[in-house]
Each structure stands twice: as C-alpha cells, then as structure tokens.
Amino acid sequence: MRKVAIVGMGTTKFKARWLDKTYYELAFDAGKMAMEDAGINRKQIDCAVYGIYNDFFQRQYQPDAFVHDYLGLGLKPMVRVNSGGATGGSALRIGYAEVASGLYDICLVLGVEKCNDCYNYEVQTTTPEVLRAILYTADMTYDNPAGRTAASGFALAVIAHMKKYGNPTEEQMAKVSVKNHMNATKNPIAQSPKILTIEDVLNSRKIVEPFKFYDNCLYTEGSSAVILASEAVARELTDKPVWITGVGASADYVMPGNRPNIYTFESSRQAAKRAYQMAGIKDPIKELDLAELHDAFTGTEIMAYEDCFFCEEGQGGSLIDNETVMPYGKLPVNLSGGLIGCGHAVGATGIMQTYEVALHLRDEAGERQLKNARRGLVQSIGGTLCTWTVCLVLERED
Amino acid sequence: MNRAEREKWYEYHSGKEGIPVEYLKRDFEDELSGKNAMDDPLEIPDKMDVIYKYSYGQQSRFFRELRENKKIYGAKCNQCSKVYCPPRATCSFCYEPTEWVPLEGTGIITACTVQYFTTSAFIKKLPFICAYIKLDGTNFIMMTNIEAKDVSQIDVGTRVKAHFREERHGAITDVYFKPIEQE
Numbered sequence A: 001m002r003k004v005a006i007v008g009m010g011t012t013k014f015k016a017r018w019l020d021k022t023y024y025e026l027a028f029d030a031g032k033m034a035m036e037d038a039g040i041n042r043k044q045i046d047c048a049v050y051g052i053y054n055d056f057f058q059r060q061y062q063p064d065a066f067v068h069d070y071l072g073l074g075l076k077p078m079v080r081v082n083s084g085g086a087t088g089g090s091a092l093r094i095g096y097a098e099v100a101s102g103l104y105d106i107c108l109v110l111g112v113e114k115c116n117d118c119y120n121y122e123v124q125t126t127t128p129e130v131l132r133a134i135l136y137t138a139d140m141t142y143d144n145p146a147g148r149t150a151a152s153g154f155a156l157a158v159i160a161h162m163k164k165y166g167n168p169t170e171e172q173m174a175k176v177s178v179k180n181h182m183n184a185t186k187n188p189i190a191q192s193p194k195i196l197t198i199e200d201v202l203n204s205r206k207i208v209e210p211f212k213f214y215d216n217c218l219y220t221e222g223s224s225a226v227i228l229a230s231e232a233v234a235r236e237l238t239d240k241p242v243w244i245t246g247v248g249a250s251a252d253y254v255m256p257g258n259r260p261n262i263y264t265f266e267s268s269r270q271a272a273k274r275a276y277q278m279a280g281i282k283d284p285i286k287e288l289d290l291a292e293l294h295d296a297f298t299g300t301e302i303m304a305y306e307d308c309f310f311c312e313e314g315q316g317g318s319l320i321d322n323e324t325v326m327p328y329g330k331l332p333v334n335l336s337g338g339l340i341g342c343g344h345a346v347g348a349t350g351i352m353q354t355y356e357v358a359l360h361l362r363d364e365a366g367e368r369q370l371k372n373a374r375r376g377l378v379q380s381i382g383g384t385l386c387t388w389t390v391c392l393v394l395e396r397e398d
Numbered sequence B: 001m002n003r004a005e006r007e008k009w010y011e012y013h014s015g016k017e018g019i020p021v022e023y024l025k026r027d028f029e030d031e032l033s034g035k036n037a038m039d040d041p042l043e044i045p046d047k048m049d050v051i052y053k054y055s056y057g058q059q060s061r062f063f064r065e066l067r068e069n070k071k072i073y074g075a076k077c078n079q080c081s082k083v084y085c086p087p088r089a090t091c092s093f094c095y096e097p098t099e100w101v102p103l104e105g106t107g108i109i110t111a112c113t114v115q116y117f118t119t120s121a122f123i124k125k126l127p128f129i130c131a132y133i134k135l136d137g138t139n140f141i142m143m144t145n146i147e148a149k150d151v152s153q154i155d156v157g158t159r160v161k162a163h164f165r166e167e168r169h170g171a172i173t174d175v176y177f178k179p180i181e182q183e
Helices: A023-038 A063-070 A087-100 A127-135 A150-165 A170-184 A198-203 A231-237 A266-279 A298-307 A316-321 A346-361 B003-017 B021-032 B057-069 B120-125
Strands: A004-011 A047-051 A078-081 A106-113 A206-208 A222-230 A242-251 A290-292 A375-382 A388-395 B073-077 B098-102 B106-115 B128-135 B142-146 B159-164 B175-179
Touching: A004 A023, A004 A087, A004 A231, A004 A346, A023 A063, A023 A106, A023 A222, A047 A063, A047 A087, A047 A346, A063 A078, A063 A106, A078 A087, A087 A106, A087 A222, A087 A242, A087 A346, A087 A375, A087 A388, A106 A346, A127 B120, A150 A206, A150 A298, A150 A316, A150 B106, A150 B128, A170 A198, A170 A298, A170 A316, A206 B106, A222 A231, A222 A346, A242 A266, A242 A346, A266 A298, A266 A375, A266 A388, A290 A346, A298 A316, A298 A375, A346 A375, A346 A388, B003 B021, B057 B073, B142 B175
Parallel strands: A047 A078, A047 A106, A290 A375
Antiparallel strands: A004 A222, A004 A242, A106 A222, A242 A388, A375 A388, B073 B098, B106 B128, B106 B159, B128 B142, B159 B175
C-alpha cells in the first residue's frame, strides 16, 4: 500500500439551517475550499467519495450524482458512502483505499448534510420530523414501530454501562457537555458555543433517561471536504502533509440481540485496535496528542474513552473527573467542540473531525491550537447502538 | 398572489402533502402575500412518499399468529438450538434453517429507558418506555414498548408478559408488554 496524505481541506460553518443553500450548493463551497487549500483545480481530481447520510434529509435519492455534477467533476469516477453517523469516517476510509491501492493519485472526500428542511408543521419545529426521517433506519418490521430514537438507543447502552460499572454519572456526563460547549467557543465554525455550568446541564429538560437537553448533540447543516493524495503528489503540493497512518473499521450486528452485551461497543474497540496496530501505537493515552471522538451524546463520549483504550473498561467516567480530556489535559478530546459543541452534520461530521485534527497538526487551529500536536485520533460511529465505527490516526510530517 | 390565488395554493398543497390549511397559512401567508424579497430563499411544502404492499417473506407466519391466534412464535435453529425472536428463517451463525416454536409470551427486561421527546409519529404517546426484553425460551433480545402505570417501577430484571390489542393489524405493535406484578 502507498502512503496517503491529506493535502487540502475545507469546511463550511456548521449551523442549524443554511436557508440560502441547497445541499449541493453547500457541498460546492466545501469542495472549492478544499481544492483551493490544496492548490489544485477540479481537473486535477482523479476521483471522489461522497459521504451523505439520509436521502430524506436531502429530499433526494442518489444526491451524490447532483453534488458531483455541481462540482464540475463529470466523467470522473465517484461513489457515495452511507454508514449512518459514521458516514464521514467511512467516506475517508474508502478515499484512503482509492489512493493507497494505487488506483488514483488525488481523491476528493466530501461530506454534506442538510437535515433541517424536514419540518413538522403542527409544532412548527424541525426536529420531530428529522427524527421521523431517521427512524426509517431502525429495523422497519420490529424496531421502527416501537418509536425508538437514536437517543433512546444510545441511552439504553449508557444505562447498561451505569448499571455494570456505576458510571458515567449524570454529573460526569454534564462535565463533558460543559467541556464541549466551552471548546466550541473557540471554534469559528461551531454551531453551539456556550458557557454552561454543570447545573445548567443537569437542569435542562429531559429528552430520554438519562440524557437531558445539553447531553445531546444538535442536528446540523454543513459540508466538509478533504483532498487525499499519494506520497509523490503530496510532496509536490504541500510542505505540510498530514499522513493517514492508521485506518480501522468494524461493523457490529445491527440487531442488538445478536451481541453478547450493550454496555460496550465492540465495533469501536475493534476499529480502534486495528487503527492503532496499523499506526504502531501501543499506549494510546501516551502516544496520541489529541482525539476527536463521536460525542453524539455525552455518555457515549465517556464510553468512547474506554472503547478507544484511553483507560480500562469501566473507568471512562474518571477521565473527565481527573481532567485528562480537558483542553489542558493529557489527551484533549473534542477541541472542536465535538458533535455537541460544533455540531453533527451527519455525512460531514467525520470529515469535520478529521479537518479539526489536521488543523492542529498543521498548526493552523488559531485560538484553540494545541501545542506540539503531532498525532491525533478520529473516531466516527453510527447506526443502532454503534453498528459502525471507523477510526483514523493522523500524523504530521516531522 | 392575491387572496383567491393564495386560497387555491393552500388547497393544492394541503391535498398534495396532507398538511392542514391552517398550518400552511401560519407558515406561508407572509411569503404568498409578497412580504419576502425576490432574492430571499424560497421555502415550499413538500413530501416524499411511497406506498407499499410489503411482503413479510419467511417471517409471515409470525405476524399471522399474532393477528389470528394472539400467539408469539420464535424460530429455533435445527443445528445450535438457539431460538430467535424476532424470528429468522435461517440461523445467521449456523446457516441452517430454523423451525417455528410457540413461546409463552413472558420475559424479562434487559435494558429500558423513558422517552420524553420523540419523532412526529410518536409525539402524542410521550412519555413512553422503550425496552429490550428477552422472552422466555429465546436466546436473543427484542425492542418493545412497555405499558406501565408508573414508569419508575420498570427496571432491568422486571418480569413482563405479552398483551394483545383488541384490534390487530398483523404488525409487531399487535403485541405490547406489561409488568407481571402490575396485573
């Protein structure tokens, strides 16, 4: 396999509603930014991988075809990837393979999502209808009729973890929310920058036991893109390549009845293990400088500390209590603000997380720049109780 | 658009998307009466809709038994003897066919939570309980709603029993579960 580098990247702002853009117009903006950052034009792109999650959100089946057309990439090969919340991570994995295999030299990996065109006219808000669109991803015969949302699925896992290990406590989860909203205040693209107290989180309205409003990420519209290139091309294009040195992925049984337990996400453990193995990482807490973990919910960020082997199984809550994951801690998690602070534009999310880590590795993260950032982890998860996980290890040149 | 044109627009969209006219008026009267500038983003009501005559395939008997006989059936693997519910025609581990076995309809909660917020389709049911239960005689868990007088009484380990709706449609919602103690 050939070495693969990120040689360009771009992202739109993550916000609740891009009223003045359609999904392909939004994708165009991110794609253009990434090409400009790489110093290339559309003609130099060899192939594209698009991460777009929900056709109902976009009000369009096969939306990738329209993105490709709008970007002026006609006649170049492309493929669209969809793995729920892990769509962005999966798109990067496929893009990596396109270049590493030697099939293509320059690959555009672009994620986009516009969810908030979905709208409930009765209550005059978007979210219940967004959730209705998402519910079509639950097993239509047995799960969908029970009205289970993504939040309640993950709540069941967090409750199972609490019952087995006594954590995460509601206070530990609140601390994660405070951290991620706070981190977002330094990220110019973030949707939800906020200075909150633990009490603010604990007193916010209940969504699903044990999650309160501020324990949840928000639904976001946005687009993020990176340009991947082979080593030879990367050397020509940039003196700040960000190398993808580890790629791990796993897809678990979607029917939780076929799993031994739900208090840990085995797909996440497998994906992290594989990514570390490939990157030669033995002790992640020492060898990683930062991580962007998929914090769709505060409780699942804490579970991810364990599933990414930052601590022993069952010890996740301690890493927020002892401040390991704070911006000034030993292994800062979600300096972007994560899904909770920066936002969750589903197909774009994994690419936004990658953008964030790469920004730090390029010393371009501005006010929130982590000093001496050399190696970072991206974790992208999705599906019923974490069906999919993709983990990427990114490293700077020297 | 003038008043008459607007009324026609409301009638058309109400029919097409099934949105009550009063709701459409709330959201579109400003736009249709010319309050927005020509270059402002223009929003429209729309809907994606497909009608099915869906086949349950090899799981058909499961739903007929629910509808006709108020019985829950599992699917037992001929090789490993594990019992699936929800059923499947072949064991996904042995790749062998399964056979139908009647279940008692009792079971135990393995995970549960209370939902206070949900999708458009379920908003009138709030708050409600979503749980994974393991039916007696099976080796897998299934998602279901639990109906209970006091949601705080429901926990992992609570024993539950199947109840059947008076009016059954041949869907998983023909059956629901209640804690045994509360009967």
